Amino acid sequence: MVDVDALLPVGDELPETLLDLAIPHEDINELIALARRVERDPELRAFVERSVRELVCDIGVVVGARELPPVPEGLGDAGRLLPVVVLLAALPFTRAYHRERGVPADVTRRTLADLGRHMALHRRRYGNAGLVKAHWFSLHFRGEIYQLGRLQFQRARLWRRTGEALSAAGLPMGEGDPCLSIHVPDFRGPLTPQACDASLALAREFFARHYPDESYRVAVCDSWLLDAQLGKYLPEDSNILCFQRRFRTSFQDTEAYDRVPVGFVFGDPDLPVETLLQRTPVERAVASHLLTGGHWYCGHGWLEL
Helix, strand or coil: CCCCCCCCCCCCCHHHHHHHCCCCCHHHHHHHHHHHHHCCCCHHHHHHHHHHHHHHHCCCCCCCCCCCCCCCCCCHHHHCCCCHHHHHHHHHHHHHHHHHHCCHHHHHHHHHHHHHHHHHHHHHCCCCCCCCCHHHHHHHHHCCCECCEEEEEEEEEHHHHHHHHHHHHCCCCCCCCCEEEEEEECCCCCCHHHHHHHHHHHHHHHHHHCCCCCCCCCEEEEHHHHHHHHCCCCCCCCHHHHCCCCCCEEEEEECCCCHHHHHHHHHCCCHHHHHHCCCHHHHHHHHHHHHHHCCCCCCCEEECC
8 A cells, every 4th residue: 555644845945846746836835825825725635635546556567558546526726736736745756766776866857847837838829837748748747758868768668550560561560569668749849850869878878777677679759750751841950840750651641730839839739730830840840830720749769779
């Protein structure tokens, strides 16, 4: 049984903890007030404790993004931030797991600071404190994903179609075999080839050192950034096309994926196409393609590590 008593940092240390997680400054007071409310309210405290138990009961096991328990009804605005309080209560377990694996403190800090980045995305999109895709953070707080330089690397398993592509390429791999899934966060500067080279080098060393019991021969990426149509709009030496060329294609989805690039590039996936700004090459590519009736798709690729 996981003991979660007295894990909520509701004292003077909480602001420092929130700053370590890159929580936007304008959200800190609201979070502190909610954490203190949870400490005083037996029902909310029981919900947080139950949620933490479910989140960390098998910490370190590769299961993919896990949905957090639904927030109790009737909380009003406080419900937006309760998942963040759950993650704060799980933080000691995450840090302990990282220490057990020998993960450097700076990697822990940068990985978990993704929480603040996503809260900044929520405020940019909706104008208030909250968390975009709370379930995504089960990966961070369970030791399944790490920020290593410019890129994030998730301990994962091959999907069927990617496994088939690898097998067809002559690699002795298939569905369910271990891989690293590469993610490209925004608000992290340009996606330069040099930054990607450095991240891949860090990943090779990191997982060999801290997960010697696991073998990662390939990395995969499932993203609109691998949509081959981008080549019609971007210059040959663009960072995105250089990133694309790292990967061998597994397959490309046939279902339109328009909301994801709109959300990534413009901050809100629900913006009307006709309102999209076209200041940068990527903005012009995403917007003009949609304005002419085109669609964007998720591409799937792999590379050998």
